[in-house]
Amino acid sequence: MVPQSVNRLGLYVHVPFCAQKCSYCDFPSWGGQMSLRQPYVDKVAEEIAARAAGEPRQTADTVYLGGGTPSLLKPSQLTQLLETLRAGYSIAPDAEITCEANPGMVTESFLAAAAAGGVNRLSLGAQASQTGMLRLLGRQHTWRQVEETVDLVASRGITNINVDLMFGLPGQTEDQWADTLRLALQLPVTHLSCYGLIPEEGTALQARLASGALSLPEVEAERRMYDLARAMLAEQGFVQYEISNFAKPGFHCRHNEGCWTRVPYLGFGCAAHSLVGRGERRQNPMSLEGYLRGEAAQTQALTREEQMFETMMLGLRMTRGVTLKAFEDTYGIPLGEVYGSRLAPSLTKGLAVLEDGYLRLTDRGMDLMNAVLLDLME
Numbered sequence: 001m002v003p004q005s006v007n008r009l010g011l012y013v014h015v016p017f018c019a020q021k022c023s024y025c026d027f028p029s030w031g032g033q034m035s036l037r038q039p040y041v042d043k044v045a046e047e048i049a050a051r052a053a054g055e056p057r058q059t060a061d062t063v064y065l066g067g068g069t070p071s072l073l074k075p076s077q078l079t080q081l082l083e084t085l086r087a088g089y090s091i092a093p094d095a096e097i098t099c100e101a102n103p104g105m106v107t108e109s110f111l112a113a114a115a116a117g118g119v120n121r122l123s124l125g126a127q128a129s130q131t132g133m134l135r136l137l138g139r140q141h142t143w144r145q146v147e148e149t150v151d152l153v154a155s156r157g158i159t160n161i162n163v164d165l166m167f168g169l170p171g172q173t174e175d176q177w178a179d180t181l182r183l184a185l186q187l188p189v190t191h192l193s194c195y196g197l198i199p200e201e202g203t204a205l206q207a208r209l210a211s212g213a214l215s216l217p218e219v220e221a222e223r224r225m226y227d228l229a230r231a232m233l234a235e236q237g238f239v240q241y242e243i244s245n246f247a248k249p250g251f252h253c254r255h256n257e258g259c260w261t262r263v264p265y266l267g268f269g270c271a272a273h274s275l276v277g278r279g280e281r282r283q284n285p286m287s288l289e290g291y292l293r294g295e296a297a298q299t300q301a302l303t304r305e306e307q308m309f310e311t312m313m314l315g316l317r318m319t320r321g322v323t324l325k326a327f328e329d330t331y332g333i334p335l336g337e338v339y340g341s342r343l344a345p346s347l348t349k350g351l352a353v354l355e356d357g358y359l360r361l362t363d364r365g366m367d368l369m370n371a372v373l374l375d376l377m378e
């Protein structure tokens with residue numbers, strides 16, 4: 001794991017364009033707005049240049065292009081974003097530079113621009129191997145295209161590849177989930193993310209669930225799917241390092257790990273978040289139109305207590321937990337002195353343990369994380 005350090009910095013660029021809105025998605029992304037790609041990229045480039053000019057030059061060790069579907073950008077637009085980032089910030093020679101993509105939407109010319117711009121990690125939304133399940137989710141691809149895209153990306157020299165999968169889907173059986181895991185494990189990938197479906201208000205899928213047209217698997221079945229993923233991935237050498245994330249040794253996502261350890265990051269584009277220093281959160285306008293109009297970002301200064309709680313809330317997502325020394329180094333007070341009495345119930349119930357310099361959740365604690373956090377808030 002990369003050590004926690006105040007000198008680290010992540011850069012994030014949000015690309016909100018999608019071919020079509022997936023039925024479960026409540027991310028800030030929009031289908032059918034492709035004509036806005038160039039004005040948007042120009043605006044993001046303007047934002048990057050303006051923010052970089054206003055502060056001493058900084059070095060970033062991770063860059064993440066997320067969305068939306070960044071692979072829908074034209075190669076020249078991807079190049080423009082990466083070059084603008086490099087003009088404003090020093091990018092460490094060994095920086096992790098990730099680009100999200102969707103299967104069947106990655107062209108040779110896009111990959112050439114990505115590789116030329118230093119992209120060395122690709123994250124692919126695959127979700128499920130059954131065509132019927134993909135259609136239910138509003139996905140635009142087949143599993144065959146997942147395989148083809150992974151092969152294409154790897155053949156062009158980007159071999160650090162993540163694939164996102166989803167479980168707990170309406171009508172999904174445990175056998176179907178096992179098939180998806182089996183097929184994903186045959187891919188030459190270094191990282192797998194397995195997300196349990198959370199039906200979000202306002203999505204098409206949630207409306208169908210609310211109407212009774214669809215139903216979710218039982219809670220116990222969903223739990224077994226999660227446990228199956230843990231077991232199958234461990235058997236194939238993937239180490240779980242966060243609630244939903246599994247990686248071959250050395251291939252954890254450094255950018256996301258930075259977010260969970262409160263490494264400062266700067267986000268550009270609509271809806272992008274930043275953690276400025278350690279004490280200010282900043283959010284860009286949520287809507288594409290608002291961002292293009294130049295609406296101001298919202299900022300929030302965090303109190304020391306809020307910063308400490310974020311350290312706990314985010315750090316406990318990781319299987320290694322919160323580093324006691326890093327906590328004390330950052331806040332000048334031992335973690336036990338701040339949270340000792342509020343942690344006691346979780347330690348007594350076996351939901352959390354203190355060992356080897358870390359406070360971490362047990363498997364059962366991961367399942368009941370909200371209860372642990374509620375205790376910490378009191």
Ligand code: SF4
Pocket residue numbers: 017018019020021022025026027029067068069102125
């Ligand atoms: S491709 Fe991703 S961001 Fe776009 S609609 Fe689907 S889930 Fe949302």
